[in-house]
Amino acid sequence: MSTNSNESLNFLEEIIEADLASGKYKHILTRFPPEPNGYLHIGHATSICLNFGLGVKFGGATNLRFDDTNPTTEETEYVDSIISDVRWLGFEPAQIVYASDYFVQLFEWAKVLIQNGKAYVDFSTSQEMATLKGTPTEPGKNSPYRDTTPEENLALFEKMRAGEFPDGHCTLRAKIDMNSPNMIMRDPLLYRIKHAHHHRTGNTWCIYPMYDWAHGQSDSLENITHSICTLEFAPHRELYDWCIAQLGIFPSHQYEFARRNVSYAITSKRKLRQLVEDNIVRSWDDPRMPTISGFRRRGYTPASIREFCDRIGLGKREMVADMSLLEFCIREDLNKSSLRRFAVLHPLKVVITNYPEAQIDHLETENNPEAPETGLRPLSFGRELWIEQDDFMETPPPKYNRLSPGGIVRLKSAYIIRCEEVMKDDAGNITELHCTYIPESRSGQDTSGLKPKGVIHWLSASDAMIAEVRLYDRLFQVEDPAREEDFIATINPNSLQVIENALVEPALMQAELGDRFQFTRLGYFCVDPDSSADKMVFNRTVTLKDTWAKESAK
Ligand code: ATP
Ligand code: MG
Numbered sequence: 083m084s085t086n087s088n089e090s091l092n093f094l095e096e097i098i099e100a101d102l103a104s105g106k107y108k109h110i111l112t113r114f115p116p117e118p119n120g121y122l123h124i125g126h127a128t129s130i131c132l133n134f135g136l137g138v139k140f141g142g143a144t145n146l147r148f149d150d151t152n153p154t155t156e157e158t159e160y161v162d163s164i165i166s167d168v169r170w171l172g173f174e175p176a177q178i179v180y181a182s183d184y185f186v187q188l189f190e191w192a193k194v195l196i197q198n199g200k201a202y203v204d205f206s207t208s209q210e211m212a213t214l215k216g217t218p219t220e221p222g223k224n225s226p227y228r229d230t231t232p233e234e235n236l237a238l239f240e241k242m243r244a245g246e247f248p249d250g251h252c253t254l255r256a257k258i259d260m261n262s263p264n265m266i267m268r269d270p271l272l273y274r275i276k277h278a279h280h281h282r283t284g285n286t287w288c289i290y291p292m293y294d295w296a297h298g299q300s301d302s303l304e305n306i307t308h309s310i311c312t313l314e315f316a317p318h319r320e321l322y323d324w325c326i327a328q329l330g331i332f333p334s335h336q337y338e339f340a341r342r343n344v345s346y347a348i349t350s351k352r353k354l355r356q357l358v359e360d361n362i363v364r365s366w367d368d369p370r371m372p373t374i375s376g377f378r379r380r381g382y383t384p385a386s387i388r389e390f391c392d393r394i395g396l397g398k399r400e401m402v403a404d405m406s407l408l409e410f411c412i413r414e415d416l417n418k419s420s421l422r423r424f425a426v427l428h429p430l431k432v433v434i435t436n437y438p439e440a441q442i443d444h445l446e447t448e449n450n451p452e453a454p455e456t457g458l459r460p461l462s463f464g465r466e467l468w469i470e471q472d473d474f475m476e477t478p479p480p481k482y483n484r485l486s487p488g489g490i491v492r493l494k495s496a497y498i499i500r501c502e503e504v505m506k507d508d509a510g511n512i513t514e515l516h517c518t519y520i521p522e523s524r525s526g527q528d529t530s531g532l533k534p535k536g537v538i539h540w541l542s543a544s545d546a547m548i549a550e551v552r553l554y555d556r557l558f559q560v561e562d563p564a565r566e567e568d569f570i571a572t573i574n575p576n577s578l579q580v581i582e583n584a585l586v587e588p589a590l591m592q593a594e595l596g597d598r599f600q601f602t603r604l605g606y607f608c609v610d611p612d613s614s615a616d617k618m619v620f621n622r623t624v625t626l627k628d629t630w631a632k633e634s635a636k
Pocket of ligand 2: 117
C-alpha cells in the first residue's frame with residue numbers, strides 16, 4: 083500500500099503519502115480527463131502514466147473521464163481510440179465516465195448557485211464582458227445584469243436551457259468578485275448556449291457547462307482525491323475550490339504539474355489534427371506521428387513508453403524531453419525481447435562459383451543471443467545469395483571492413499567468402515558479384531585460419547521472400563516545431579522511405595501483427611497492419627545502436 087520510505091518521492095507522491103499517513107484518505111482516487119477531440123499523444127502518455135501510476139503505487143484507483151463539454155469538436159472515434167490507448171499502455175480505468183453523465187446534476191447545482199445569489203444570467207456581449215473584466219493591474223467593473231434577483235435569474239436560466247435564446251445570446255456567470263487579483267475569479271462563465279448535437283446526449287441540451295464548472299464538480303461526484311492537471315490551470319484552483327465550497331460537496335483537490343513535451347514532436351491535438359486533415363501524414367496512427375497509436379504502429383512497446391515517462395519524471399517546470407531518450411527506452415526493451423531475423427533492403431546478388439548448383443545447405447543461427455532459451459533457427463545456404471549493396475565497395479576507403487574486390491568477409495553464421503569478380507552491365511552498374519566460399523570456414527567449425535574484418539548478413543536466393551519495408555525518420559527537422567510560426571514548414575521531407583522490394587527470411591512471411599524483430603544490422607522492425615498474406619509490410623521502429631558490435635563477433 084504505502085511506499086518504501088527510503089525511496090525518493092516526487093512532490094505528488096509526498097503529498098499522497100502524507101494524506102494517507104494522516105488518515106485524510108483511506109485510499110486515493112485519481113482521474114485522467116481527456117477531451118475527446120483527437121487522438122492521444124506522447125504528452126498525454128506522461129499524464130496517463132502519472133495518474134494511473136499513482137493509483138497503482140498507492141493501492142488506489144484511477145478513472146478515465148471524458149471531458150466532453152464541447153459538443154462541436156468531439157467524436158466517438160476519439161473516445162474509442164482513447165480507451166484503447168489507455169488500455170494498451172497497460173492501465174485499466176476503475177470507471178470510464180463522461181462529464182456529460184453529470185449534465186443534469188451540473189444544471190441542478192447551477193440553480194443552487196443562482197438561488198443563493200451566487201450566479202446570474204448576463205446578456206453582455208463578449209466584447210462588453212472583456213471590457214468590464216479589467217486587466218491584471220486594474221479592477222473590473224460589475225456587469226449591469228449582476229444584481230438581478232435569484233427569481234429572475236432562475237427563470238432566465240430555464241429559458242436558456244429551453245432553447246429560447248440563440249447561441250451566444252447570454253451566459254450564466256458566477257457572482258464572485260470583479261476586483262479579485264485573480265482574473266479567473268472575476269465572475270467566470272459557467273454556461274454558454276450552443277445549439278449543437280452532442281456525441282452522447284444528442285440534442286437534449288443547448289447549454290453546455292464551461293470547463294471550470296464541469297471539472298471540479300465531476301471530480302467531486304466521483305470522490306476524486308487528487309485531481310492532477312497541468313500548470314496553466316493553477317490560477318483556476320481558486321475557482322475550483324470556490325465552486326466546491328459553495329455546494330458543500332466532497333472536497334476534491336487540484337494539484338498542478340508541468341507539461342511534458344518531446345523534442346522533434348508536436349504535443350497539440352489541434353496541430354496533429356492538421357497534419358492528418360492536410361494529408362501530410364496518412365492517419366492519426368501514421369508511424370511518424372507522436373501519438374500513442376502512431377508509436378504503437380511504429381512498434382513501440384507499452385513498457386518502453388512507460389519507462390520513458392518514468393525517466394523524465396515529474397516537475398513544476400516545463401521541460402522538453404529528448405526524443406532520443408524514448409528511442410533509448412525502446413532499444414533497451416527490444417534488444418532483450420525481439421527475435422533476430424535477416425533482411426536485405428537493397429539486394430546485390432552474389433554467386434558462389436565454387437558451390438554446387440542445385441545444393442542447398444541447412445545452417446543455423448541464434449534467434450536472440452540476449453535470450454538463449456529462444457534457441458536456433460534454420461538458414462538455407464546456396465549458390466546464389468543476396469547481400470546489401472552497401473556491404474560491397476569497389477574502391478573501398480582504408481579501414482573498410484566489408485566486401486571489396488579480392489577481399490574476404492564472413493557471412494554471419496555461414497562461411498567466409500572472397501570476392502573474385504565484379505559483374506557489370508553496359509552502363510557500368512554492378513549487377514552481381516562472383517565469389518568463392520571457403521568450405522572449412524563454416525561458423526562454429528572454422529579451421530580456415532582466415533580472419534575477415536567484417537561480418538555481414540545475407541539471404542539465400544532460394545528462399546528469400548519479397549517484402550515492403552518502411553523506414554522512418556523524425557517527422558520534424560527542428561527540435562521544437564511548435565515554436566515555429568509555420569510548423570508545417572519544418573516537416574522533414576524524408577521522414578518516410580518505402581522500399582517495396584526488400585528481401586526477408588521466409589519465416590517472416592508468417593509474422594503476425596504485433597510481432598517485433600531485430601533485422602540484423604538494420605534496426606528493430608514490426609509488422610504493419612497493411613501486411614497481407616502475399617506481401618508483408620515491416621515498419622522500422624528504430625535503428626540499432628551499438629548492439630551489432632557485440633553480436634557480430636560470433
Ligand atoms: P492538447 O493541446 O493536445 O489538446 P490538452 O491538455 O488540451 O492538450 P486534454 O485532452 O485536455 O488535452 O488533456 C487530457 C489530460 O492530459 C489533461 O489532464 C492534460 O493536463 C494532460 N496533458 C495534455 N498534454 C500534456 C503534456 N504535454 N504533458 C503532460 N500532460 C498533458
Ligand atoms: Mg484541453
